[in-house]
Ligand SMILES: [Ca+2]
């Protein structure tokens with residue numbers, strides 16, 4: 001149901017963007033909707049809530065009534081909501097109910113490690129003025145940037161300033177070690193059109209956590225990890241494949257549309273993982289990748305309001321792994337002085353490489369920083385999801401991404417593979433990457 005709603009919402013995005021510009025949406029026709037939907041009028045009114053108190057969450061109403069967003073809005077004679085009527089969780093807080101009180105945002109600075117943040121300089125050289133060829137991002141595999149190509153009006157949605165803090169939905173909300181630990185909080189940003197945006201991303205909050213290879217919050221090195229691997233059966237006739245994974249800062253792994261596991265630690269310290277699954281070719285790998293932030297909604301971290309960077313690498317025991325063959329799309333880009341620096345190609349792929357990698361707002365007035373959000377299609381991980389219009393993944397060296405032990409002590413697990421991300425390792429904070437491997 002949720003997937004269907006999102007697909008429908010996507011189809012309606014164009015309409016929604018027009019609707020956004022209009023003031024005063026028409027009054028809902030409850031009587032007509034009752035007839036069309038076969039649901040008592042009073043039930044619809046009740047689900048809708050009192051009028052005149054801001055836009056209702058259409059998606060929640062549709063879910064409550066057991067109809068699709070499209071069915072509901074058409075029956076009511078009202079415009080389809082942008083973004084499917086609000087994405088994801090309402091802002092009540094931690095849906096896992098683990099109830100740990102999280103320290104306020106501003107209190108986290110004292111927990112920084114000596115290295116500081118991601119172990120990266122605030123403005124690493126990879127996005128501009130690269131000093132050497134090694135530092136230059138590889139060309140994407142299937143697209144080259146034509147400076148004469150037309151640009152298109154952005155279809156993303158802009159928010160300004162901090163998000164409201166929601167809580168920590170990651171697997172490691174606490175870390176009782178001497179290592180620096182900063183909880184991976186999520187937040188909710190609101191755009192002027194009434195949409196809500198989870199930052200740094202919606203998360204997969206159910207399912208397995210990947211097996212630790214190195215996890216400072218669980219004793220550091222897991223020397224026996226190879227004996228602890230148990231394959232997740234995705235396709236019974238499939239091949240058993242072992243994966244090694246490292247993300248700056250967080251990843252979620254899907255194989256042939258099935259969730260395999262999540263990164264145990266959302267932000268810092270850095271950790272690395274293994275996973276095993278049985279899957280049949282062609283195998284579609286899809287990962288949600290997040291460069292986490294402490295200033296939610298701003299794309300900034302720590303007291304210095306730094307721009308952090310991302311990066312992800314994976315290797316699979318059938319010889320495949322992250323490379324320029326993958327495709328990546330950015331869904332959350334921040335901080336930006338002015339979101340219009342992001343341009344989209346003819347397929348709607350945003351490109352933020354023209355934006356300042358350290359925007360002035362970060363030091364002058366962080367609350368004036370803008371963020372650009374795109375609705376994430378709900379079937380992004382499915383083998384039949386159409387990523388044909390996406391740009392190729394950009395590849396990066398380990399020097400550009402991380403000096404952290406969680407990767408550096410295990411480079412032999414990743415030999416032959418590249419770090420991947422979108423075209424902007426700094427500003428694109430939520431990135432979806434996919435590839436389909438036809439045969440071993
Ligand atoms: Ca992590």
Ligand SMILES: [Ca+2]
Nearest residue numbers: 291308309426
């Ligand atoms: Ca970033």
Ligand SMILES: [Ca+2]
Nearest residue numbers: 118291308309
């Ligand atoms: Ca990072």
